[in-house]
Amino acid sequence: MNGASVVDADVGVVGAGPGGLAAAARLAAGGLSVVVLDEGAGAGGQIFRQLPPGAARPAADHEPPSHASGHALLAAFAASGATLQPLATVWDARPGRLWFEQHGASRLLRCRRIVLATGAHDRCLPFPGWTLPGVLTAGALQVMVRGFAVPPGRRALVAGSGPLLLPTVTALRQAGVQVVAALEASPRRRLWRALPGVLGHAGRRREALWYARQLWRAGVRLQWGCTVFACEGDGRVERAVIGRVDAEGRPRRDTARTIEVDVVGAGFGLVPSIELGLHLGCAARFDAGRGGHCLVVDADQRTTVDGVHAVGEACGIGGAEVAAAEGEAAAAAILRDLRGGPAPAGAAQRAAAERRAADRLLGAFAPLPGLAELATPETIVCRCEDVTLHQARAAAGLHGTSLRAIKVGCRAGMGPCQGRICGPFLQALAGGEPGRPMDLPVVRVPLKPVRTDTLLQAPPG
Amino acid sequence: MNGDRRASVGFTFAGRAVEARAGDTVAMALWRLGERTLRHSSRDGAPRAVFCNMGVCYECLCRVDGAVVRACTTLVQDGMRVEPGGRP
Structure with a gap:
């Protein structure tokens, strides 16, 4: 832990993934003092997670080509003089102030500029049995293997949608786990639609070829148009029911078959983590291709709130290359603001080009509406408060289909995750009108649950 | 976990003495030990995990x-x- 309850810096960065690291390294190299807050134990974020010092590497330690840029970012960050505050949970903020809990202590970061690099989390969809121990998000399995070298199980099912299924499969293989099935819910024609976005970008082309080779070597075939219907077991997952879905994602129950597994990774894409930005008052807009509600930024990554920039997934899902380029662009703009002098050439243009390329690829994997039919009336939709789909529908019928009305009516989204898991699908499942834009998440202080002591002992800002 | 050079850490889970590696989270240390269930749901008592x-x-x-x-x-x-079961 790093002493004082109040820390001062020119720039406070939230998130030590590629966007935050790129911004922090560039800002510190430009002579500004930078403090980075992250909930993880080390730098890298979810995508470039590092093993704890001294940990044994997995038996087959292969990394995709893109991770070279991760090592470069981590090295640049370490050499830059920027400070990382790990295991830090931000629970309140206003421009120039970030209150956080760290090791049970209540702390405050005072800064002149804030950079939000808050990243994303897995898009979940409820299906019968998804609360069983051993059923996890796809991201959770990657963290397990790449962040801790823990083998998740012996026989795995990977199901969901989008490019992140591939690193999940390779992570499992590296940990020696047998991948019994790898299911992509999208119809195969989406592959052809995504292809220009892959082939037109040198980095993604290399990456796709690397994953194709890994899967081929492991003998794992990605099955398109299939997904997980249900998970079963006594106290932990023992079986999964899988089958085909139609082009809209509706399960074709006649194709269901059961496989034996002891771990399941499910991930239907990513959702931007924008709660901190919303709380700061930043405007957001809905973009289905970018994963849902995204913070609005200009070419210099300025949000609609003075002194607050946002980069990477919080501005829409785009991947590590986009995040790093946007981190550089935000840093260039902040250096210009705080230090004067000419603008470093090209950072904003490079970020815009990366963003356009990512939009072309990820637009092909927009969520399939029919997957909502995986849940039955008895399926729990809000894991925190144990609310079933039937109860959520009843609440929507009685109180209205806004996120707030459903929450008030049945407590869905009122638990400790504050709707981060169920929010993205709750309205669609509980009977929202098709085509009606989703409500913004309801955000309140504390932004994440913290100890009462943390609230009581919060340094005045 | 051959070649792990991390220090050993001792803690108790549900009153039972267990061992972990420094740098692991509580969740990952318990997963390594085969412990999946970390709490039971407040409504139907069903087991929940990471x-x-x-x-x-x-x-x-x-x-x-x-x-x-x-x-x-x-x-x-x-x-x-x-101790498992952490809902306040």
Whole structure:
């Protein structure tokens, strides 16, 4: 832990993934003092997670080509003089102030500029049995293997949608786990639609070829148009029911078959983590291709709130290359603001080009509406408060289909995750009108649950 | 885990003495030991375990030395007392 309850810096960065690291390294190299807050134990974020010092590497330690840029970012960050505050949970903020809990202590970061690099989390969809121990998000399995070298199980099912299924499969293989099935819910024609976005970008082309080779070597075939219907077991997952879905994602129950597994990774894409930005008052807009509600930024990554920039997934899902380029662009703009002098050439243009390329690829994997039919009336939709789909529908019928009305009516989204898991699908499942834009998440202080002591002992800002 | 050069850390889970590696989170140390269930749902008592493993979902809430914390964002430490079932 790093002493004082109040820390001062020119720039406070939230998130030590590629966007935050790129911004922090560039800002510190430009002579500004930078403090980075992250909930993880080390730098890298979810995508470039590092093993704890001294940990044994997995038996087959292969990394995709893109991770070279991760090592470069981590090295640049370490050499830059920027400070990382790990295991830090931000629970309140206003421009120039970030209150956080760290090791049970209540702390405050005072800064002149804030950079939000808050990243994303897995898009979940409820299906019968998804609360069983051993059923996890796809991201959770990657963290397990790449962040801790823990083998998740012996026989795995990977199901969901989008490019992140591939690193999940390779992570499992590296940990020696047998991948019994790898299911992509999208119809195969989406592959052809995504292809220009892959082939037109040198980095993604290399990456796709690397994953194709890994899967081929492991003998794992990605099955398109299939997904997980249900998970079963006594106290932990023992079986999964899988089958085909139609082009809209509706399960074709006649194709269901059961496989034996002891771990399941499910991930239907990513959702931007924008709660901190919303709380700061930043405007957001809905973009289905970018994963849902995204913070609005200009070419210099300025949000609609003075002194607050946002980069990477919080501005829409785009991947590590986009995040790093946007981190550089935000840093260039902040250096210009705080230090004067000419603008470093090209950072904003490079970020815009990366963003356009990512939009072309990820637009092909927009969520399939029919997957909502995986849940039955008895399926729990809000894991925190144990609310079933039937109860959520009843609440929507009685109180209205806004996120707030459903929450008030049945407590869905009122638990400790504050709707981060169920929010993205709750309205669609509980009977929202098709085509009606989703409500913004309801955000309140504390932004994440913290100890009462943390609230009581919060340094005045 | 051949070649692991990390220090060994001793803690208790549900009163039972267990061992972990420094740098592991409580969630990962317990997973390594085959312990999946970290709490039971308040309504039907069904077992729950690590779900997102990155501090978002709060499924892995447990009690560490009396305080409710996320097992996936808490590092193991020597002498820690971990109890399952952390909903306040």
